Amino acid sequence: xxxxxxVLITGGAGFIASHLVDLLVSQGHTVSxxxxxxxxxxxNLLHQEGQVHILEADITDFNAIFSYFAGKDIVFHxxxxxxxxxxxxxxxxxYASNVMGTMNVVEAARLCGIKKVVYAASSSCYGIPTEExxxxxxxxxxxxxxxxxxxxxxxxxxxxxxGKVYDLAVISLRLFNVYGPRSRTSGTYGAVxxxxxxxxxxxxxxxxxxxGNQTRDFVYxxxxxxxxxxxxxxxxxNEIFNVGTGDPQSINKLVALLGGKKxxxxxxxxxxxxxxxxxxxIKSMLGWQPKVSFEEGVGKILExxxxxxxxxxxxxETIEKATEEWFKYLNGRELSTIxxxxxxxxxxxxxxxxxxxxxxxxxxx
Ligand code: UDP
Numbered sequence: 001x002x003x004x005x006x007v008l009i010t011g012g013a014g015f016i017a018s019h020l021v022d023l024l025v026s027q028g029h030t031v032s033x034x035x036x037x038x039x040x041x042x043x044n045l046l047h048q049e050g051q052v053h054i055l056e057a058d059i060t061d062f063n064a065i066f067s068y069f070a071g072k073d074i075v076f077h078x079x080x081x082x083x084x085x086x087x088x089x090x091x092x093x094x095y096a097s098n099v100m101g102t103m104n105v106v107e108a109a110r111l112c113g114i115k116k117v118v119y120a121a122s123s124s125c126y127g128i129p130t131e132e133x134x135x136x137x138x139x140x141x142x143x144x145x146x147x148x149x150x151x152x153x154x155x156x157x158x159x160x161x162x163g164k165v166y167d168l169a170v171i172s173l174r175l176f177n178v179y180g181p182r183s184r185t186s187g188t189y190g191a192v193x194x195x196x197x198x199x200x201x202x203x204x205x206x207x208x209x210x211x212g213n214q215t216r217d218f219v220y221x222x223x224x225x226x227x228x229x230x231x232x233x234x235x236x237x238n239e240i241f242n243v244g245t246g247d248p249q250s251i252n253k254l255v256a257l258l259g260g261k262k263x264x265x266x267x268x269x270x271x272x273x274x275x276x277x278x279x280x281x282i283k284s285m286l287g288w289q290p291k292v293s294f295e296e297g298v299g300k301i302l303e304x305x306x307x308x309x310x311x312x313x314x315x316x317e318t319i320e321k322a323t324e325e326w327f328k329y330l331n332g333r334e335l336s337t338i339x340x341x342x343x344x345x346x347x348x349x350x351x352x353x354x355x356x357x358x359x360x361x362x363x364x365x
Pocket of ligand 1: 191
């Protein structure tokens, strides 16, 4: 039932979205993207030159993006600000992109008669689930632990609300830990694969958080791209689906597959010891299931390791500095519950709301 469609991908130059571009182009669809190129990279689309229409614009600017939705059939909404630390430092920027930006996208979609909007939601909405919620189904309670998680969750709520009130067909895909070639390598301390691959290239030890026995539901990026297309071209609407493998892997296992030395760094507050997707719903309603095993996926990423040549090489010292705010705020929250007196001698906790230079960079303006 794969008709040729006119599709629009927000954040099309990003890691996951650029793989979605590849899949949709290979299926013969007409592909357009919107990207502000703040974290998305032109290199991610170079091999598709001439195949993809590009609008350089920011989704926070409704007037700049609205007319681009006209005549499109399907919208894939993947544009967002990612990463935990900058979201703690700059919550306004995250609200602008991930909440207001999402509202702009669904509103433009509604006004232009788009047939389906598929949204890249985040499994971080589950926070730190209690034991009975493993594996974690879409019905598990949500408990975002930091502004990135909250804003992605509010984006999902907005999408579903537009689905309900305006009868816009929408699907929210809650992505677990997506990995694969082109995962971001910006200056921000972020996802584990980018960190470890740059360390491997530089002959530095892998910075393993805690004892490394924590597990993540890592899902390979081409499988994720397929989940988006399956969701878009099915008749199912107004539903949430987990996208993971249901087979979590430990960080120590990742280190063993990559090969090399490791060094342990402190466990971080607000992080679950395990993420584990229950994928029964997407299997049964959309017929999607992952195809790439963890071993295979890590093998494929190693074939493309040169991509990380320019990536920053993190050390325990630079990570400590980069995660200062993370420890300060998320540990502080625990302190204020358990030891309120310790909090009070810190004096005012109001800090510069927008450190210089950050806002411009993160908003891509
Ligand atoms: N991790 C690690 N070393 C690093 C960065 C991350 O051991 O330098 C671990 C981290 O503790 C977590 C996993 O890798 O268990 C995935 O972390 P990431 O930040 O990629 O995703 P998230 O924590 O949001 O699931």
